[in-house]
Amino acid sequence: MQSCKAAPSNPQGAGTNTEQVYSESENFVVTENSLDNDQSVDVEDSGSGDNSELDPEASRLIPGLPDDIALFCLARVPRRHHVLLKCVSRKWRDLVSGEEWYSYRKKHDLQESWIYALGRDKSEQLCCYVLDPTRLKRGWKPILGLPHRCIRRKGVGFEVLGKKLFLFGGCGWIEDATNEVYCYDAAMNKWNQATSLVVPRCYSVSEVLDEKIYAIGGIGPNSNNLPSWETYNTETTSWTLHENPNIFPDIEDSIVLGGKIYIRGGSSPLSSLVSAFVYERSSNTWQPAASELVSGWYGPAVVVDGTLYVLDQSSGTRLMMWQKDIREWVAVGRLSPLLTKPPCRLVAVGNNIFIIGKGLSTVVFNVENARNMDGVLVSTSIPKSISDDDVISCKAITI
Numbered sequence: 123m124q125s126c127k128a129a130p131s132n133p134q135g136a137g138t139n140t141e142q143v144y145s146e147s148e149n150f151v152v153t154e155n156s157l158d159n160d161q162s163v164d165v166e167d168s169g170s171g172d173n174s175e176l177d178p179e180a181s182r183l184i185p186g187l188p189d190d191i192a193l194f195c196l197a198r199v200p201r202r203h204h205v206l207l208k209c210v211s212r213k214w215r216d217l218v219s220g221e222e223w224y225s226y227r228k229k230h231d232l233q234e235s236w237i238y239a240l241g242r243d244k245s246e247q248l249c250c251y252v253l254d255p256t257r258l259k260r261g262w263k264p265i266l267g268l269p270h271r272c273i274r275r276k277g278v279g280f281e282v283l284g285k286k287l288f289l290f291g292g293c294g295w296i297e298d299a300t301n302e303v304y305c306y307d308a309a310m311n312k313w314n315q316a317t318s319l320v321v322p323r324c325y326s327v328s329e330v331l332d333e334k335i336y337a338i339g340g341i342g343p344n345s346n347n348l349p350s351w352e353t354y355n356t357e358t359t360s361w362t363l364h365e366n367p368n369i370f371p372d373i374e375d376s377i378v379l380g381g382k383i384y385i386r387g388g389s390s391p392l393s394s395l396v397s398a399f400v401y402e403r404s405s406n407t408w409q410p411a412a413s414e415l416v417s418g419w420y421g422p423a424v425v426v427d428g429t430l431y432v433l434d435q436s437s438g439t440r441l442m443m444w445q446k447d448i449r450e451w452v453a454v455g456r457l458s459p460l461l462t463k464p465p466c467r468l469v470a471v472g473n474n475i476f477i478i479g480k481g482l483s484t485v486v487f488n489v490e491n492a493r494n495m496d497g498v499l500v501s502t503s504i505p506k507s508i509s510d511d512d513v514i515s516c517k518a519i520t521i
Contacts (some may be wrong), residue, residue: 183213193217197226201234201521202254204309219310224285224521235471235520236308238265238287239478240280241511248273249511251482255471258504262482269304269313277325280515281335283356285309287519288316290337293324298343300324308519320363323348327376329383332403337361338385339373347371368399368408377423379430384411386419396420418442418451424468424475426489431475435464441475441487441499454492455499461485469516481510 183192196217199207208215217223227233237253239262250265268289272278275292277299282288290303301319306312319337326340326348335354342348349369352361374388385408387397396419398411421433430444431454439462441454463479470476477485484504492499 183217193222193226197223197230197232200256201236202257204521219307224309227521233520235518237469237471237476237478237516237518238282239467239482239516240278240289240514241482242514243509243511246274248275248278248514249509253476253484253504255474255476255486258486258502261504262484267313269315272302272304275300275324277340278514279323279326279328279337279340280517281328281330281337282517282519283330283333283335283354285519285521287517288335288354290319290328291323291326291340293341298322299341309521317354317359317361320352320361321348321350327373327385329376329378331378331381331383331401336383336401338376338383339369339371341371364406366408368410370397370399375419375421375423377425377430379425380428384415386411386416412449414449415444418444422466422468424470426470426473426475429489431468431489433466433468433477435466439464439466439477441477454489457485457487457501458498461501461503465512467513467516469518471518476516478513478516480512482513 183189183196187195196207196214204218207218235255237255239251239253241249241251243249248268250268251262252265253262254260272289272292275294275297278292279288279290281290285308287306287308288303289306291300292302293299299322301322303316303318305314305316307314322343323337323340324342326337328335328337330336333356336351337354338351340348347370349367350363350365351369352363354361369385370387372387373385375386377384382403383401385399385401396416398416398419399408400411401408415430418434419432421435423430423432425431429446432442432444432451434440434442438459439457441457442451443454444450445452457477461483462477462485463481463483466477466479468475468477473488473490475487475489477487482504486502486504487499
């Protein structure tokens with residue numbers, strides 16, 4: 123017999139032991155039978171052993187059904203209920219947390235994307251939140267248990283590869299740049315320390331290309347600029363260092379467009395020119411990006427179905443779109459100042475762009491149904507949380 127119990131929360135993290143496994147709160151999982159207030163849900167095995175040799179049916183996922191049919195049924199359960207599936211038995215828990223489940227849902231187009239936001243609260247500590255886009259009225263839910271060693275760092279990298287979220291690098295007022303990496307498995311609901319970067323770096327940018335994480339630029343030990351980037355290979359669980367003089371300091375943003383990584387710097391007070399480079403995989407080098415594209419890239423950017431959108435926050439909040447056929451920037455529309463609270467970050471789920479500002483104020487805009495009234499975009503909004511956290515980065519994990 124398996125039982126489900128609520129585990130005690132630890133909002134301050136799990137300690138400073140780097141070998142320790144960190145566990146997040148599952149209170150963000152929204153279900154109809156009110157798991158909202160649970161801090162976490164673990165599966166306790168109170169059985170005495172494996173009875174599969176005595177009863178073959180006991181080894182099946184669902185007694186009386188072949189496992190492939192059981193998987194066909196279980197994999198169609200909405201993601202918000204996966205925490206309940208893990209409470210049924212140890213076998214179901216291992217299935218829902220494993221690679222077979224992830225691969226099956228991906229192969230059969232059953233995956234659902236949830237949005238993860240990395241922020242900084244008033245006490246200057248890192249915090250993490252999650253949003254189920256299918257349950258917008260439930261709003262953002264906090265994720266507890268971030269690794270204690272990194273919660274006070276600044277310039278921490280934030281990237282998603284598969285069903286895992288990575289926090290890497292960072293630095294502090296009295297701490298030099300670090301190469302530490304932490305990995306959160308969204309299916310297993312746990313943090314682990316992962317393979318370290320080759321070079322300590324802080325304030326780097328990151329993207330995913332060809333199933334590899336690219337950690338680009340930033341500041342290294344002794345505040346030195348880093349004209350380098352690293353790639354993380356999941357098969358070898360290792361980072362590989364590359365160098366190029368075109369990796370400039372103070373990279374402000376990055377995107378993947380047309381199978382290429384673009385990086386953008388900021389404009390200086392003396393010039394409106396923006397530096398931007400594009401990564402050429404064939405030569406493993408960075409080359410100057412087209413000036414027409416760079417001319418309108420003055421804010422956070424996101425790519426939806428091959429089209430680049432930029433949020434211009436220089437005067438109000440205006441969404442711009444890069445039309446590559448005519449190589450011009452066009453205005454999609456303005457956003458109501460009552461709904462957004464800059465500075466904002468962007469993330470896309472399907473054809474929806476989520477514009478997330480201070481205090482997790484969130485506006486959802488569908489690019490397929492683009493329309494506006496008197497120049498103001500028609501959109502859906504999610505009230506900001508009771509906190510006033512600054513949002514550093516937003517990513518989507520699809521399971």
